[in-house]
Amino acid sequence: MENREHLKEKKIAIITSDLQGSEAVRQVLHTMHITCPVIYSGLGALPSTAKEQVRRGAGVIIAFGMFAKIVRQNVDVPVIMVDICPEDVLDGILKAAELGQRIAIVGFRKVLHDVFRIRSLLNVELLDIPTVMPEELPEVIAGLKKDDVLVGGYYQADLARQYGISCVVLKPRYEEIRKAISMACSYLEGQDSTQTAEPFNAAESSVYASITVDRFGSIIMMNRLASEYLGVSQLTAVSFSMEDVCPQFTRVKDVIANHRSYMNQITKIDEKTFLYHAEPVVNGEELQGVTVTFQDVNTVLRAEASIRRKLTVPSNQAQYSLDQIFGRSASMTQVLRLALKYASVEETVLILGETGVGKELFAQGIHQASARKKGPFVAINCASLPESILESELFGYVKGAFTGADRDGKRGLFEQAHTGTIFLDEIGEIPMGIQGKLLRVLQERTIRRVGGEKSTPVDIRVIAATNRDLVCMVKEGNFRSDLYFRINVLGLKIPPLRERRDDIVPLAEEFLAEASVRNHRVYYFSEEAEDLLREYSWPGNIRELQNMVRRLTVISDEEEIGGGLIRDYIAENRRLTEPEEDSGGACHQNSRKEKSCPADILDSRTSYTLEEALAAAGNNRKKAAELMGVSRATFYRMLEREAAAGKNIGVTEP
The missing domain is CATH 3.30.450.20 (PAS domain)
Structure with missing residues (x-):
């Protein structure tokens, strides 16, 4: 039971238009243990009554129905309305239908919006009288027919009786009166009072x-x-x-x-x-x-800058959770649901998906939803480093392991991820020499630093990701089958953006809202632009969509992003979406025929050998890599393998 005896001195005034309403209010006040004045007032005296209560110190006034609207226009304190529930209005109409065929309703337009849509089903004629001021009601009611039935509150009912019109009285529920009183108390207290009043403070x-x-x-x-x-x-x-x-x-x-x-x-x-x-x-x-x-x-921008200065996110910490990943389409909803299940267990996860679909976001989200969320989250892109550097980064090294090594040695990323999660992005790019060492870590949960003999146990969860076809790579002999089965315990395939078209425009609007805040302009897409966004295939997926929105908000002279700008962007990137001729290779990742096997096996499938490519490029690494269709990092690893085999291939720096 509520105890608000301490509000005796608080100035809440309740004005009613009839004696029945006054009695209902007093009963509710009694159950709530609140004492405040309850004033009965006729229509003519209502403005002066309300003003008098404010002069006496009322900090908030409660009134019923249209009387509350009149009070609001005459005082400078908050006025809370006790209203009629929609269910009670409908019940009143059904009761009135038993008394007559034509039912007049004054006001309640917003409540009755749906009722009027089904009036033909009620087998009665509903006479909708527009909301009028109370002083106009006598003339309105006098114009009704004698066999009409009026549905209204106490004030309308009194007038109806004077003119001999039948009436069904709508009485506010006690819970509505209680709600209004709770809201008034919460306002005066300046803090939460009840669950109902809380949001209104x-x-x-x-x-x-x-x-x-x-x-x-x-x-x-x-x-x-x-x-x-x-x-x-x-x-x-x-x-x-x-x-x-x-x-x-x-x-x-x-x-x-x-x-x-x-x-x-x-x-x-x-x-x-x-x-x-x-x-x-x-x-x-x-x-x-x-x-x-x-x-x-x-x-907002000043606050964000302050937070970034004071709470700079340290490395080895996840920043995103699964609930921050946008996805309304059925396919994304399923993937998010599956990721949440994976977060509850410890098995290794393999995330598959094209470039730009957000594989690392899912990895961070799984970590954040897991029991390891308080531990570190360590991420590395395995395609970004040559083999010799990648090995020392993953496993660390001991003092004096090689020329240029830190004199105190260095902890590797597996050690840094102890009690947390390590994310191996682009795992399909890991050279064969390191794959065996990685397999041992996954099997034994121990690591051995480069140049060291001591094994160190690590408590880690592994999440890997790739945009390559690992099955193809296993068949080609470029990815160990035992490692594949070790990492592919829980598979998670993220659909490309073109397969979740319901998400394209909402995602673009999210990025547009961010740009609006950043640029202090309110950008929006035209309908034509939205249609073009849905039709485009987005080879770069979400990353491409985000970057495109950033570009358009910079170059657009108008706040409306029109179809012309989208068409220009699509035309500029058309080559990325046009199918390429099939080169006869065994493996293709998707319908756009991207090369799906790792680039460092292409030397056995292209028209150039390593030596031929260098010769054709005039010993220029960059041009030779382009001729072979491989990345520069992969090209360097190929050179390292040749050097390890005793071949001396001369090259010049690009």
Whole structure:
């Protein structure tokens, strides 16, 4: 039971329009152990009654239905409305249908939106009377027919009786009265009071502007900062709807319609750009209203810069979690669900996917969702280093292991990942000589540093990733089959962007919102641009999409990103999406016929040998690598193998 005896001196005033309503309020106050004045007032005296309560110190006023709207226009304190539940309005209509065939309803338009759509099914005639001011009601009701039935509140019912019109009275539920009182108490206390009242407490803040509206979009509360940003009086704002005060917050309507949150939205008010969040306020499954919090983007950017300076993310630490990975399509939802399952176990994971699909994000997310999340996350791109350097980076080395080695030796990445996770990106590029050592680590969970004899146990979880066809590489003899089966315990294939087209535009809009904050402009795509985004195949996947959005927001002269800019981009990159002639190789990764086997086996499948390529390129490494269709890193490893075999191949620096 609530005990709010301490609120006796708090100034809450409750104004009712009839004696029955007054009695209902007193019963609720009694159960809540709250004492406050309950004033009965007729329509004519309502403005002066409300003003008198404010003069006596009322900090918030509670009123019923349309009376609350009148009070809001006459006082400068928050006014909370006790409203009728939609279910009660529908019940009232059904009861009225038993009394007559034509039912008149005054107001409740927002509540009755769905009812009027099915009026033909009710077998009655619904007379929708537009909302009018109370002083106009006598004339409206006098115009009804004697056999009409009116559905309305206490005030409408009294008038109906005067004119001999049957009426079904809609009475606010006790829980609605309790809710309004709880909201008033929470406002006066300046802190959370009950679960229902909590979201409606628009706390003062020097950083966040805040507005709360009810389920019809009428403003309930506004804090000081919001008042300053919008140029609207904080106390009189409750006389208006959100649409009247700041229609730029377009997502408020969406929240009311579908009861979901809209975070990190961008809008412009006058010359300022704001970042805002619109979130539903619910009690159980019932929508109570919407809370909008917003900030000047300059404040957001300053805060971000400060955080980056003070909390620089150290190396060997994951930054992303699975819930930060965007994916609404069925295929991505399935992959995310599978990744979450993998996070709960310790087995090795092999992530497959094209370049740019976000393999490392998944690796970090699995680590963050696992029991090892407090341990290190160590990542290395195995294709970025020559074999000799890669070995020392992975396993470390002892003092004096080789010329130029640190005199104290060095811990390798496996040791650094102890109690955590090591992510081996592009594992298909690991040379055969290191594959055997890696296999031993996975089998024995021990490592031996380069030049050392001592084995050191390591407690690690391994996640590997590749965009290569490892099965093809095993068949070609360029990837150990025992290593393949050791790393491919739990497979996770990330679909390319062209196979999850439902995600393309939402992802692009996320990147566009980031660019809007960064550039202080509100960018958006035209419908034609969205269609072109969906049609393009995105060979570079999400990385390409993000980089394209960044480019377009720089070169666009308008806030609308039109189809012309998208077409120019697609035309520029058309060669990447056009099929290449099949060279006769055994392995292709996908329908775009990318070379799927590792580049360092291509010397056996191209028209050039290593010596021939160097000769044709005039001993220039870069040109020779291009002739052979391999990366420079792979080309260097090929040279190292030739040197190890005793061949002396002269080259010049590119």
